[in-house]
Amino acid sequence: MIEILRQYIEGDMQVTEYTKDGKTVSHVVKVPVQTEVPADEQIPVPPTFEQRIKALEDTILTILQI
Amino acid sequence: MGIQRLKPVNGGTDWSKYVPNRSTWSGTLVNGLQFYTVYDVTGKGYLSYALAIVTSDFDVRMRITIDGVVKHDTWSPATAYTPTGIGPASLIDGGGRTSAGSTLFMKGVLQTNVLLTSPVFLNYPSTSASTGFVIIEQPIFYNQSLKIELSPRASNLSGVHFVVVGGIGL
Numbered sequence: 001m002i003e004i005l006r007q008y009i010e011g012d013m014q015v016t017e018y019t020k021d022g023k024t025v026s027h028v029v030k031v032p033v034q035t036e037v038p039a040d041e042q043i044p045v046p047p048t049f050e051q052r053i054k055a056l057e058d059t060i061l062t063i064l065q066i
Numbered sequence: 067m068g069i070q071r072l073k074p075v076n077g078g079t080d081w082s083k084y085v086p087n088r089s090t091w092s093g094t095l096v097n098g099l100q101f102y103t104v105y106d107v108t109g110k111g112y113l114s115y116a117l118a119i120v121t122s123d124f125d126v127r128m129r130i131t132i133d134g135v136v137k138h139d140t141w142s143p144a145t146a147y148t149p150t151g152i153g154p155a156s157l158i159d160g161g162g163r164t165s166a167g168s169t170l171f172m173k174g175v176l177q178t179n180v181l182l183t184s185p186v187f188l189n190y191p192s193t194s195a196s197t198g199f200v201i202i203e204q205p206i207f208y209n210q211s212l213k214i215e216l217s218p219r220a221s222n223l224s225g226v227h228f229v230v231v232g233g234i235g236l
Contacts, residue, residue: 002085002235018234027109027234031089
């Protein structure tokens with residue numbers, strides 16, 4: 001069974017070392033250190049197809065000055 | 067003609083020898099066209115899928131190196147929320163949006179919804195830096211290492227979201 005042996009920060013990466021025998025490192029996984037997203041920060045919702053069409057129409061009408 | 071007895075066959079994947087591994091990252095890629103490592107594994111394991119999107123109309127490139135060999139190199143379209151990456155077709159859901167024509171949804175794998183507008187599907191391996199998404203219907207196993215890198219088209223490209231799912235073991 002694979003278990004986490006140790007975790008630490010190395011530069012901009014978070015390093016997790018795994019072990020199968022409890023002693024030696026079998027796997028090393030490195031991922032970027034994630035800056036927490038502030039609780040009040042909303043992840044934007046993508047525009048719908050209809051909203052994209054409407055925005056395109058508005059742009060065209062503005063260019064044509066209708 | 068009697069019943070033919072088949073020989074026992076070894077094979078299959080013993081999933082009990084693996085543990086799932088999932089990682090997400092969201093943030094800003096600073097220097098245009100520079101590669102940034104977002105997932106780096108040393109050891110044996112497998113890759114189920116990996117996706118990257120940008121929340122603005124810029125494109126991002128994903129490069130996957132397996133056992134030291136580049137096996138995947140694709141760009142996302144320069145359309146917000148349109149992903150690039152690699153994964154099974156089951157990630158993609160038509161969503162019932164008949165008015166959207168070829169617009170598809172890829173759901174539940176990032177922190178936000180993503181669109182797949184006018185998708186270009188590629189075959190594995192795809193290493194020519196094409197724009198599109200690679201469809202695989204089986205995990206990609208590696209024996210020594212897996213590295214996934216992202217590269218932005220523009221400097222200070224914010225709103226980049228990435229997810230990878232796989233496992234390590236054996």
